[in-house]
Amino acid sequence: MELTLHEERSLDEVIAGRNGISQIDTTFSVLFEKPDSEIRGDGTLNICNNGNLDLRVYSLGFLAMELTSRNGVVKSKPGLDSTKKTILTQGLRDCLFWWDIKNFTVQDENGYYLLRNSEREITIDKQSSLPKKQQIYFTNGKVLSVYYDNPARGNGILYQSKMKIELSKYSVTLLVKNIHFIL
Numbered sequence: 001m002e003l004t005l006h007e008e009r010s011l012d013e014v015i016a017g018r019n020g021i022s023q024i025d026t027t028f029s030v031l032f033e034k035p036d037s038e039i040r041g042d043g044t045l046n047i048c049n050n051g052n053l054d055l056r057v058y059s060l061g062f063l064a065m066e067l068t069s070r071n072g073v074v075k076s077k078p079g080l081d082s083t084k085k086t087i088l089t090q091g092l093r094d095c096l097f098w099w100d101i102k103n104f105t106v107q108d109e110n111g112y113y114l115l116r117n118s119e120r121e122i123t124i125d126k127q128s129s130l131p132k133k134q135q136i137y138f139t140n141g142k143v144l145s146v147y148y149d150n151p152a153r154g155n156g157i158l159y160q161s162k163m164k165i166e167l168s169k170y171s172v173t174l175l176v177k178n179i180h181f182i183l
Contacts, residue, residue, distance in 0.1 A: 009129070010129075011106075011113055011124060011126075011129055014099070014129040015099045018099040018157070019099065019100070020183045021049065021097070021157075021181045021182065021183060022048060022049050022182055022183065023046065023047065023048045023049070023181075023182040024045070024046075024047050024096050024097070024179065024180070024181055024182070025044075025045070025046045025179070025180045025182065026044070026045050026096075026176055026177075026178060026179040026180070027042070027043070027044050027045075027176075027177045027178045028042070028043055028044075028045065028174045028175055028176045028177055029041070029042050029043075029174075029175045029177065030042065030043050030057060030172060030173065030174055030175075031172070031173040032170070032171075032172055033170070033171045033172075033173070034169055034170050034171075035169055039059060039064070040059065041057045041058050041059035041060075041064055042057070042058050042177075043055060043056055043057040043058065044056050045092065047092060047093060047096060047097075049093075049097050049100060051069060051072070051089065051090070051093045052069055052070050052071070053067070053068065053069045053089065053092065053093070054067075054068050055067040055068070055088060055092070065077065065078065065080075067080070067085075067088055067089075069089045074089055076088075083167055083168050083170055084170060086138075086144065086167060087144065087165050087167050087170060087172055088172070090136065090144070091136070091144050091146070091165045091167065091172070092165070094120065094134065094136050094144075094146070095134065095146045095163050095165055096163075098122055098131045098134060098146075101115055101117060101120050101122060102117065103117050104116055104117040104120075105117070109123075111125070111126050111127070112124060112125060112126060112132065113126060118137070119136065119137055120134065120135065120136050120137065121134065121135040121137075122134045122135075128151055128158065129158070130148065130151055130158060130159070130160050131146075131148045131160060132147075132148055133145070133146065133147055133148065134146040134148075142167065142168065143167075144165065144166070144167045145165070145166045145167075146163055146164070146165050146166075147163070147164045147166075148160035148162065148163055149161075149162040149163075150162040150175075152176070154176075154178070154179040154180065154181065155179070155180060155181045157181050159176070159179065161175060161176040161179075162174070162175050162176070163176075
């Protein structure tokens with residue numbers, strides 16, 4: 001049986017259908033990179049559309065990092081700088097809940113839709129109705145970039161199973177192993 005990796009619905013229908021998702025639970029492999037080093041591991045993430053999350057990353061079978069965010073209060077072990085916290089909170093939230101963009105305009109550009117507002121810009125493939133790239137703009141002038149690849153289907157929902165999030169000198173690449181969308 002062949003897995004259909006495109007939506008048979010319009011972009012508006014795809015977004016409306018995802019708006020009921022309140023939480024995403026996933027397991028993944030992860031690669032943390034900075035100019036002088038990289039760390040590989042596996043992780044679990046439970047994230048809500050309001051930004052609350054529980055993240056655990058294991059390396060060589062041991063808990064290497066634990067991060068929680070509740071109502072904007074971020075706690076992590078070990079402690080992380082603000083750039084890493086931004087990638088792992090707002091970056092993960094906007095990366096996974098990409099459809100939760102408000103007050104946006106749509107431009108048609110050579111096989112892609114460009115969804116844009118003052119805070120975010122998302123490039124959506126017309127055929128699959130999935131994101132290819134996202135830019136998140138911060139008031140301090142920094143830009144968080146997300147690159148998507150590897151369409152897959154989970155719970156009947158089409159999603160990108162590979163995401164690379166970049167901010168400043170850091171990048172985080174996630175490869176989803178298992179995902180559950182909770183309505």
